[in-house]
Amino acid sequence: MTQIDTPQTAAGWLSREELDASRERLPILYVDAIPVRVDGSGTVTSVGLLLRVTGHGQISRALVSGRVNYQERVRTAVLRHLEKDLGPLALPRLPPAPQPFTVAEYFPTPGVTAFHDPRQHAVSLAFVVPVEGDCEPQQDALDLRWLSPAEAADPTLQAEMAGGQGNLLRQALAYCGF
Amino acid sequence: MTQIDTPQTAAGWLSREELDASRERLPILYVDAIPVRVDGSGTVTSVGLLLRVTGHGQISRALVSGRVNYQERVRTAVLRHLEKDLGPLALPRLPPAPQPFTVAEYFPTPGVTAFHDPRQHAVSLAFVVPVEGDCEPQQDALDLRWLSPAEAADPTLQAEMAGGQGNLLRQALAYCGF
């Protein structure tokens, strides 16, 4: 294990090679977060979508998503990925319960479920997370766009999201009463 | 209908007599809210319980609870009762989804369910609501006390709560992972 200074390779964590090996043998635990703005009564007024460059060089709308590390709490992982993509001032308000609103199963083989990840079998706990602060897209996110629930419900927009994430967006809207 | 100046008797709403009559004939829709303080990761750090004087002159710990009015949204009713009991500066953060964490069925006959209300058959949608601001007990609430989840889990405290609300407190703690 060649230790380089990223969180993923700290003690007890995985090198790129080890992670690649595990990805061929074990389901990998993920979290997906759908950042939302809410009004004073908690009703969702807009949904935040990232603009990312995919592995194939395409530009795609995406949810906040990432792996849960060894010995990391699920809610810590949600916070870490929100901060990574939205910046440190987003002020996310995670739900008090550990229950995700759904579980998305990304299979390496397309068609097993509505979700697909060619790299791995990822099982993702999905949360809707109100954010109250200022969001600044970070790292590999080119942009963050806030859409109304009606705009986010557009089937064309959802169909263009990679890996079936449009389904998760649709399920999140339904969970929030839209 | 003798109109007196309380919200309950505004146009389309119920006089005391009409409400009493309906209470003998229909299930009445209620909301229960368990106010909580959370840390930066959303984990519950304390639970707010009211100290109330019951109809029988006893002092009892209680949840925030009340009726949903005609043509009132459920989440508006939750906000209204939180503000009524905790004051206007409590800054409650209602969940973005309309799904309650459970439904408590208060029967006028004791023993049908774990919940009991001698006045009526009330069906209550229960929500855990993080509050971020300053809470000042209002109206018929004598006091508000913040307990740790461990303190709130005390079976003796829960057994002393009226109408079986201790069960709802217990279920709320379990829902939040305690």
Added chain:
Amino acid sequence: MTQIDTPQTAAGWLSREELDASRERLPILYVDAIPVRVDGSGTVTSVGLLLRVTGHGQISRALVSGRVNYQERVRTAVLRHLEKDLGPLALPRLPPAPQPFTVAEYFPTPGVTAFHDPRQHAVSLAFVVPVEGDCEPQQDALDLRWLSPAEAADPTLQAEMAGGQGNLLRQALAYCGF
């Protein structure tokens, strides 16, 4: 109280006139049930929709829906309405938890929410209910049709359902992972 020949007018329940009066003054508690067929792993394979004649003489697809009676358990009401519409041999398998998957707020004024009921303000607890037995449409239901999840997801079909029930169907499908 003069009418005694229906369950709704038994002791402690409402005459038609009394119910009409309450409907103008109180939110009325309802349940909505989406009957489904599931395979051995619990995955939904089809969704049951009723064909009803609406009050305006139109034919419309509909969910199983109805009022909760005074002193009736919510789950008893769900069972009663399922039996009323699907017959006594449907063998519904109600979920073990009292938590509905969502709450639909039908307002008498259109546009307040996505749900509308010109007769009343109804607040409905919605459940997805697997049924294992033989279903025979009863009473005012003309027919029962089993659709695949993909067929039930058709926006045109959903838009034609009365009172916004198509939204509830859509939310039920999303809750079940579709």
Added chain:
Amino acid sequence: MTQIDTPQTAAGWLSREELDASRERLPILYVDAIPVRVDGSGTVTSVGLLLRVTGHGQISRALVSGRVNYQERVRTAVLRHLEKDLGPLALPRLPPAPQPFTVAEYFPTPGVTAFHDPRQHAVSLAFVVPVEGDCEPQQDALDLRWLSPAEAADPTLQAEMAGGQGNLLRQALAYCGF
């Protein structure tokens, strides 16, 4: 990879050594199932607990629990572990939604959460599963005992369960309205 005589070592799955290595580096995805008997209205009438011999030779009450395999659906894993522990005639009725009622995070370090697994960091999706058929304890389960919800709520019984599973039992009962 030398062992081929168990499902765990089929193509793409893990040898014991590989699993041990991953267990020190990645959260491992688990499922926990609480088998219940329900009455005709879906109300839980009894809860099934296994009697197991723990790694330390002690006898302990336990839930149905186990790992999710590579490229295995979560609900298939729940079914597989139920069948493994309760036998092939148990007729489990998995819920139609993929949402677990809670997520239990078992940490190798005691005290981080209420759940502890000295072997690994396991994140478990927990489901309450009604079973309708005949249950016969299998393999390393010595016995299956059906307890009433009141018996299963006994704090002493719950405290004796290994790894904090008593907390999960308690949360399952609360979720089911007890």
